[in-house]
Amino acid sequence: MECSEFALRLDDLLDGRLHALGRKSIEEHLGRCPDCRNRHAHALAVLESVRKLTPPAAHPGFIDQALSRATRPVAPAARPKWRPVLGMALAASLVLGVALGVFLATQSEPVQAVALTIDRPETVRLMFNSAKPLKAATVSLVLPENVELVGFNGRRELSWQTDLREGGNLMQLPLVARGVTKQELVASLSHGGSSKMFRLKIEVDNPSRPGM
Amino acid sequence: MPPVFPIRRAGAAASPYRRARPAELNFEDLLRPQIEYLYRLAWRFTGSVADAEDLVQDVLIKLFPRTHELLEIERLRPWLARVLYNQYVDSVRQRSRSPIVELVSGAEGEDNPLDALPTAKDGPEENAERTGQRERILRALDRLNPEQRAVVAMHDVEGYSLEELETMLETPLGTLKSRLHRARQRLRALLPMEPFSAGERVKG
Numbered sequence: 027m028e029c030s031e032f033a034l035r036l037d038d039l040l041d042g043r044l045h046a047l048g049r050k051s052i053e054e055h056l057g058r059c060p061d062c063r064n065r066h067a068h069a070l071a072v073l074e075s076v077r078k079l080t081p082p083a084a085h086p087g088f089i090d091q092a093l094s095r096a097t098r099p100v101a102p103a104a105r106p107k108w109r110p111v112l113g114m115a116l117a118a119s120l121v122l123g124v125a126l127g128v129f130l131a132t133q134s135e136p137v138q139a140v141a142l143t144i145d146r147p148e149t150v151r152l153m154f155n156s157a158k159p160l161k162a163a164t165v166s167l168v169l170p171e172n173v174e175l176v177g178f179n180g181r182r183e184l185s186w187q188t189d190l191r192e193g194g195n196l197m198q199l200p201l202v203a204r205g206v207t208k209q210e211l212v213a214s215l216s217h218g219g220s221s222k223m224f225r226l227k228i229e230v231d232n233p234s235r236p237g238m
Numbered sequence: 239m240p241p242v243f244p245i246r247r248a249g250a251a252a253s254p255y256r257r258a259r260p261a262e263l264n265f266e267d268l269l270r271p272q273i274e275y276l277y278r279l280a281w282r283f284t285g286s287v288a289d290a291e292d293l294v295q296d297v298l299i300k301l302f303p304r305t306h307e308l309l310e311i312e313r314l315r316p317w318l319a320r321v322l323y324n325q326y327v328d329s330v331r332q333r334s335r336s337p338i339v340e341l342v343s344g345a346e347g348e349d350n351p352l353d354a355l356p357t358a359k360d361g362p363e364e365n366a367e368r369t370g371q372r373e374r375i376l377r378a379l380d381r382l383n384p385e386q387r388a389v390v391a392m393h394d395v396e397g398y399s400l401e402e403l404e405t406m407l408e409t410p411l412g413t414l415k416s417r418l419h420r421a422r423q424r425l426r427a428l429l430p431m432e433p434f435s436a437g438e439r440v441k442g
Contacts (some may be wrong), residue, residue, distance in 0.1 A: 037419050041400075068431045069422065075375050076425065077395050081281035081290070088291055089273045093266050096298035 027055040032062045036069055139227040142203040147176050152197040152213060152224065160190040163217040165197065170209030173228055176200040190217075203230040265305045269298060272318055279319055282391035283326045283384070285376045297325050316398070320406045323388050330384040378428035386421035389414055394422075 032055050038044050039052055056063050085091075140150050166185040169175060177200070178184060197213070211226040273294060280290035301308065301321065311317045379387055392398045392406075393414075400418070404411045 037415070037422065040422075064431065068426055071431070072422070072425050072429050073394055075371070075429070076379070076390060079282075079372065079375060079395075081278050082287050084274075084277050084287060084291055088277070089270065092273060092291070092295050092298055093270060095295060096269075096302045097265060 141229045143231045144203050147202040150199045160217045166214045168212040170207040172205035172207045206230045327384050386417050389417045390421045
C-alpha cells in the first residue's frame with residue numbers, strides 16, 4: 027500500500043469500516059511508515075478531542091421555560107430569545123470588555139485593535155457591562171473604508187435600537203476586510219442624551235502580499 | 239451507539255410505526271425527556287449555549303402545533319435530531335443572508351465570554367492549557383460549514399452511523415462520507431499535532 031492509498035482509507039480505518047483484508051494491509055503499511063503512523067495518531071487525537079468536548083450546562087430553568095414558551099400562544103416576534111452570554115467568546119476573534127458604569131459617560135474608551143485578513147470574515151464581539159438596565163439605547167457603527175459588516179455590503183454607517191440588561195451585553199459584529207485600511211471602526215452607544223464611544227483599530231493582513 | 243431506527247416522515251403513508259404512543263400523552267410528556275439531548279446536540283452544532291438554546295426553542299415552537307404527529311413517531315429522538323439539524327442549517331443560511339448584530343445579555347452567575355480570556359486568576363497551568371485547547375477545538379469547529387459540523391457532531395460524537403444518517407438526514411451516503419472526510423481533514427489542518435501529542439504523552 028502507498029501512503030496516498032492510506033490517506034484515502036483513513037476515514038474507513040477511523041470508523042472501523044474496513045474488512046479484515048483491508049485492515050491487515052493498512053496495519054502492515056502503518057508498521058513500516060512513520061509518516062502515516064503520525065497521520066493516524068493525529069487523526070485519532072483530533073477525533074478524541076472533539077468527542078471529549080462537553081457542552082456547558084444550559085441556562086438554569088431552560089427546559090421549563092422552553093416548554094412554556096413553546097406552548098404559549100404568542101407571536102414569534104414577541105417571543106423573548108434565550109440569550110445568556112456563553113460560549114460565543116470561544117469563537118470570537120476578540121472580545122472587548124467595556125464597563126458602562128451606572129450612567130453612560132461621554133468620554134471615549136481607549137482604542138483597542140483587532141486583526142482581520144482580507145476576505146476572511148471574523149466575528150468581533152464587544153461586551154458591554156451595564157450596571158443597570160437601559161431601555162431603547164441606540165448603537166451606531168461607523169465602519170472604516172474597506173471593512174464591511176457581513177450582509178450589509180457597501181454600508182459604512184449603521185444603527186440599531188436595543189435594550190441593555192443589567193450585566194453583560196454582547197454585540198456581535200461579523201466583519202470582513204476587503205482591503206487595507208488606516209481608519210478605525212467607531213461604535214457608539216447612546217441613551218437619554220448621553221453617549222459613549224468605542225474606537226477599534228482594524229489591522230488588515232493581506233495573505234497575498236509578497237513576503238508574508 | 240444509537241440503534242438503527244425507522245423514521246416516519248410527517249405526511250408519509252401509514253406505516254407499522256403509527257400510533258406508537260398513547261394519544262393521551264401531551265407535548266410536554268413527549269418532549270421534556272428529549273430536551274437535554276436536543277440541547278446537547280444543538281450545542282455541538284453551534285458551539286454556543288445561547289445559540290443552542292435558541293435552536294431548541296425554535297424547534298419546540300415549530301413542533302408544538304404538530305403534537306399529534308409526534309405521537310406517531312416510534313423513535314422520537316433521531317426524528318427530533320433531524321428536525322433540529324434542518325432548523326440549524328436553515329438558521330445558519332438565514333443568518334448569512336441577513337447577518338445580525340445582536341445585543342445580548344447574561345444574568346449573574348452565567349458564564350461570561352470575558353471569563354474565557356486569560357487572566358491572572360487562571361490558576362494551575364494545566365487548567366489554562368485545557369481551556370486553551372478547548373477553545374482551539376471550538377474555533378476549528380467554527381470553521382466548518384454547517385453540514386460538515388453537523389456530520390461530525392452526529393457521527394463522530396453522538397455515534398450515529400453514516401447509514402443511519404443517510405436515512406435521518408435524507409442525504410446520500412456518498413455525500414455524507416465526503417462531508418465527513420472534508421470536515422476531518424479541515425480539523426486536522428486547523429489543529430496541529432503538537433498539543434495533542436503532548437496530551438498523549440501525559441496519558442502514556
